[in-house]
Structures are given as structure tokens and as C-alpha cells.
Amino acid sequence: MDDHLNIDAARRELLIAGALSATTAALPGAANAQSAGAASPRQASSPTATPAPVTAKVALRVNGQRYEQEVDTRTTLLDLLRERLQLTGTKKGCDQGQCGACTVIADGRRINSCLSLAVMHEGSEITTIEGLGQPGKLHPLQAAFVKHDGYQCGYCTPGQICSAVGMLDEVQRGIPSHVSASLEARPLLSPMEMRERMSGNICRCGAYSNIMDAISEVSGTGSKA
Amino acid sequence: MRAFTYQRVKTPAEAASAAAATPNARFIAGGTNLLDLMKLEIETPAHLIDVNGIGMDRIEATQDGGLRVGALVRNTDLAADARVRRDYAVLSRALLAGASPQLRNKATTAGNLLQRTRCPYFYDTNQPCNKRLPNSGCSAIGGFNRHHAIVGTSEACIATHPSDMAVAMRVLDASVETVKADGSRRVIPIADFHRLPGDTPHIEHVLTPGELITAVTLPKPVGGRHFYQKVRDRSSYAFALVSVAAIIQPGGSGRVALGGVAHKPWRVPAAEQLLPRGGKAVTEQLLANARTSHDNAFKVTLVQRTIDGLLLEARKG
Numbered sequence: 001m002d003d004h005l006n007i008d009a010a011r012r013e014l015l016i017a018g019a020l021s022a023t024t025a026a027l028p029g030a031a032n033a034q035s036a037g038a039a040s041p042r043q044a045s046s047p048t049a050t051p052a053p054v055t056a057k058v059a060l061r062v063n064g065q066r067y068e069q070e071v072d073t074r075t076t077l078l079d080l081l082r083e084r085l086q087l088t089g090t091k092k093g094c095d096q097g098q099c100g101a102c103t104v105i106a107d108g109r110r111i112n113s114c115l116s117l118a119v120m121h122e123g124s125e126i127t128t129i130e131g132l133g134q135p136g137k138l139h140p141l142q143a144a145f146v147k148h149d150g151y152q153c154g155y156c157t158p159g160q161i162c163s164a165v166g167m168l169d170e171v172q173r174g175i176p177s178h179v180s181a182s183l184e185a186r187p188l189l190s191p192m193e194m195r196e197r198m199s200g201n202i203c204r205c206g207a208y209s210n211i212m213d214a215i216s217e218v219s220g221t222g223s224k225a
Numbered sequence: 226m227r228a229f230t231y232q233r234v235k236t237p238a239e240a241a242s243a244a245a246a247t248p249n250a251r252f253i254a255g256g257t258n259l260l261d262l263m264k265l266e267i268e269t270p271a272h273l274i275d276v277n278g279i280g281m282d283r284i285e286a287t288q289d290g291g292l293r294v295g296a297l298v299r300n301t302d303l304a305a306d307a308r309v310r311r312d313y314a315v316l317s318r319a320l321l322a323g324a325s326p327q328l329r330n331k332a333t334t335a336g337n338l339l340q341r342t343r344c345p346y347f348y349d350t351n352q353p354c355n356k357r358l359p360n361s362g363c364s365a366i367g368g369f370n371r372h373h374a375i376v377g378t379s380e381a382c383i384a385t386h387p388s389d390m391a392v393a394m395r396v397l398d399a400s401v402e403t404v405k406a407d408g409s410r411r412v413i414p415i416a417d418f419h420r421l422p423g424d425t426p427h428i429e430h431v432l433t434p435g436e437l438i439t440a441v442t443l444p445k446p447v448g449g450r451h452f453y454q455k456v457r458d459r460s461s462y463a464f465a466l467v468s469v470a471a472i473i474q475p476g477g478s479g480r481v482a483l484g485g486v487a488h489k490p491w492r493v494p495a496a497e498q499l500l501p502r503g504g505k506a507v508t509e510q511l512l513a514n515a516r517t518s519h520d521n522a523f524k525v526t527l528v529q530r531t532i533d534g535l536l537l538e539a540r541k542g
Contacts, residue, residue: 051228051271073231073273076260096261097328109301109330115257116331119231120275163327170326175305178321178461183310199461200325 060124063131071118078102078113089129089158100201103159104128110166129158144214152205160201164215167197189221226263233275237404237439240276244435245406247272255331258340290445296335296438312446315470318453319393325462335438342384355381356426371520377487382426386489387464395490396470396482402440419489449474452535469531473539477501504533
């Protein structure tokens with residue numbers, strides 16, 4: 001494995017030297033170096049042939065710390081966080097954008113990290129559950145989830161909390177939702193609004209009512225709801 | 226997932242020429258549908274062209290009083306734009322009815338138009354599917370097809386187009402602007418953008434290989450009451466059984482387009498003339514020649530009742 005990576009790295013240096021400055025290209029083999037500006041991939045011999053892995057460099061900031069990694073282009077942001085950076089707070093649930101367990105905040109917005117390639121986050125600023133708070137210094141939403149028992153198994157919790165952080169920001173920015181009666185009025189965080197806005201996060205244990213209580217407390221809508 | 230090479234580009238022209246120069250290349254922007262399909266090896270591009278750096282991420286007024294929506298404007302931002310909320314509410318409503326907030330934060334205007342069907346047989350690589358593998362057969366015809374199309378279908382495919390946004394754009398008479406590898410540009414009316422399945426259900430739109438969507442333009446606002454009613458199996462984060470985009474004018478005239486019933490947003494101008502006569506007359510014209518199965522015959526009734534519900538709402542003023 002190490003040998004393989006070294007060979008890839010050597011190819012990379014060769015290729016980068018030949019690449020046009022406006023184009024960042026990751027190529028599978030030195031044979032393509034002549035056409036590096038156009039970044040043509042290796043010719044597939046047949047539709048079923050398995051192409052050789054391709055790696056590329058990505059530099060990004062996660063929870064305030066800068067990381068530079070050489071990754072297989074197929075690596076999702078989720079797998080980069082968990083497998084390479086050992087930030088295992090972010091969870092892999094469905095791996096297809098349906099459950100929300102992998103929710104992180106990328107450049108200020110909540111996204112599904114399973115449906116985003118690591119190499120597409122060059123220069124990104126990522127916040128994961130580890131970056132929101134730590135034991136002894138919890139984020140208010142983390143503390144509220146503990147207080148209101150907003151989980152059972154806890155697997156969806158990091159995604160729920162990151163999603164709630166993003167959701168409260170979206171409400172603050174006046175972004176309407178499917179259930180907003182008026183598209184132009186400032187949205188209020190009613191229970192119905194909260195359910196709709198958190199619908200991208202599934203809790204298989206069904207801790208939804210306690211999750212609602214936790215978010216309500218932090219958003220200050222608990223008494224008005 | 227198959228291995229692929231990856232490249233970032235800075236301009237639409239560079240993107241289009243890179244695609245032309247590279248066999249089996251695909252553009253990637255939000256990636257929320259393409260990556261999902263690549264994991265299942267339903268999509269197997271050898272090369273990805275990341276177009277996030279080309280600009281095209283703004284919403285601008287056009288000279289004729291409409292809006293030009295850049296291809297890379299995220300669904301969240303399009304739905305939240307003050308001009309869209311005020312003048313094109315049907316579009317905001319449609320966008321907000323689709324996917325989840327996390328996905329809308331990533332998904333782009335162009336990508337939304339190009340997303341592929343959610344037919345379960347298209348996703349199940351163990352099953353025949355003419356859209357995934359031409360001439361392999363259609364598992365949905367005669368299979369479980371409660372979610373499937375009832376108009377514009379063929380013997381080869383009864384898949385639906387899953388977009389909510391596109392249905393609203395259809396009712397608004399939007400246009401799709403593109404650039405080709407040779408640098409030429411064209412404007413495609415949304416009505417002509419998506420194709421019916423016919424014998425070639427794997428060809429879903431009229432773009433040529435390497436042609437890149439740069440923007441979607443909306444004509445000047447038409448006024449009226451805007452509605453987007455989506456009926457689905459749960460109240461959020463699900464694809465439509467049927468959806469109705471409607472703009473109803475004070476006199477009772479208006480426009481209607483349907484989602485969840487066809488391989489493209491479904492609109493029949495002749496049916497709209499019948500709006501003052503109620504949902505039944507409109508639906509009979511809209512869904513004339515519908516081919517339903519035991520599983521999805523309910524969609525005809527559901528469309529009629531949804532339209533009637535909106536007309537009632539519109540009359541309330």
C-alpha cells in the first residue's frame with residue numbers, strides 16, 4: 001500500500017509540473033502527461049475494467065486546524081474526516097444522503113458529508129461535532145441534548161446537533177421553509193417549523209420529542225411554542 | 226465507486242472544452258445525485274470536471290424584467306431570494322418542498338434539472354432497466370409502480386422526473402441557457418429541455434455531450450396567486466406522488482403543471498383554458514390518454530382533487 005502511494009506521489013509531481021496553471025488535474029498515469037492540460041483519463045479497455053485508483057491533494061481547515069492530505073479522488077468528506085483525520089464524531093449512517101447522521105457545517109452551511117467529495121473541499125472551513133464543543137466545554141446545543149435526553153443510542157446525535165446549529169442560523173437569516181405560511185414574513189420557530197427544518201435528520205430510536213425540547217431551549221422558543 | 230480523474234475549471238468555456246476533450250467525463254457541482262449514483266456504479270464517469278469555480282452563482286435582473294438564475298445558485302439561495310419569494314413564489318415553494326435542508330444547501334439549479342429518476346428499479350442494479358442499461362427491459366412495467374408515470378410513458382420506461390423545481394420552472398415558462406464545447410451558446414425553452422422516454426429512456430434531455438448549463442432565465446413576473454402543492458407519503462423529505470404547480474389569476478384563468486406523473490414536468494396549454502370549469506375538466510384534458518396500472522391509477526383522482534383544492538384556495542383570495 002505504501003509503495004503504491006509513493007509511486008502515485010512520484011507520478012503526481014511529474015504531472016503537476018506539466019499541468020496548466022489554471023487547471024488542477026489528477027491523472028491516473030504518467031502516460032497521459034502529454035495531454036495534462038486537458039486532463040484526459042486513462043483509456044478504459046472495456047466498460048467493466050476496473051480503472052486504477054487516482055489520488056489528489058486537498059488542503060482544508062477542520063475545526064480551526066489546517067490539514068493537507070493526499071486522498072483517493074473517490075474519498076468523501078465523511079470518510080476523510082473519519083478515516084484519515086480520526087474525527088469519528090461524524091457518523092456514517094446510510095451513506096446516501098437520506099439519514100443526516102453525517103451532517104457537518106461546511107463554510108457556514110449544514111451539508112451531508114457523505115455526498116460530497118473530499119477533493120471538492122479545497123480551502124473549505126469545516127466544523128464537526130468535535131469543533132462545536134468538548135467535554136467540560138459543551139456547545140449549548142450539546143448541553144441541551146444531555147439535559148433533555150435528546151437521544152437513545154446516540155448514533156444520530158452528532159448529525160442532529162450540527163444540523164440544529166445550521167438550522168438555527170438559517171432561521172436567523174430569514175430563510176423560509178415548506179411550512180412557512182408566508183414566504184416574506186420573518187420565520188418563527190414553531191414546533192411545526194422545527195420538525196420540517198430538521199426533517200433531514202432521522203432518529204431511528206425516535207427521540208424526536210426530546211430533540212425538539214433541546215433545540216427549543218437553545219433557540220429560546222420553548223416558552224412560546 | 227469506479228476510480229476517476231478530477232479537474233477544477235475556472236470558466237464555462239473551459240468546462241465545456243474539457244468535457245469535449247475527455248471521453249466519459251461528467252460535470253460535478255453539488256454532487257448530491259451524481260455521487261449517490263456513482264457509489265452504486267449506475268454512473269461511472271472516468272473523469273469529473275468540478276464546475277464550482279466558474280462563477281454563475283448569482284441571480285440577476287434581466288433587461289425584460291425577469292431574472293437570470295446562475296447554474297450554480299444553490300437551491301436554498303434560490304428559494305430564499307427576496308425577488309423569487311415575491312414574484313415567483315411557486316418556485317420558492319417548489320424548491321422548499323424538495324429534498325432536505327442539507328441537500329438544498331448543496332444542490333444547484335442546473336444539477337436539479339439534470340437529476341435522474343428515483344425509480345427503484347433504476348437504482349437496483351440486479352433488475353433490468355432500459356434507462357440504466359438500454360434494451361435490458363423495464364422492471365417497473367408489471368412491477369411495483371405506485372410512484373410511476375401515467376402520461377407520456379412508453380413500452381420502454383414509466384419512470385418519472387423527480388424534480389419539484391423543474392415543475393415550477395415549467396409553469397413559469399423558464400429558459401435554459403447553455404454553452405457548448407465550440408463556445409456557441411443556445412437557449413432552450415424548459416418545455417423542450419426534458420425528453421419523453423420513447424425508445425431511448427436513457428436520454429433524458431436535449432443537451433449534447435459536453436454542453437454545460439450556464440443559467441436558467443425566468444420571464445418577467447405574471448402576477449396571480451402562486452401555489453405548489455406536493456402530495457407524498459410523508460409530510461417532508463419524500464418524492465411526490467403528484468405535485469401541482471399553479472398560478473391562478475383573479476378572474477380564474479391561469480397555468481398548471483404537474484410533477485410525479487411523467488418523465489418531464491407535465492403541462493398542457495389546452496387544459497389550462499378549462500381552469501374556470503374546475504379540476505375535473507382540467508384533469509381530463511391534462512391526463513387524457515393516461516395509461517395507469519392497478520398501483521398508480523389513484524394519481525388521476527389525486528391530481529383532480531389537488532387542483533380543485535388549489536382553485537378553492539385561490540377563490541378565498
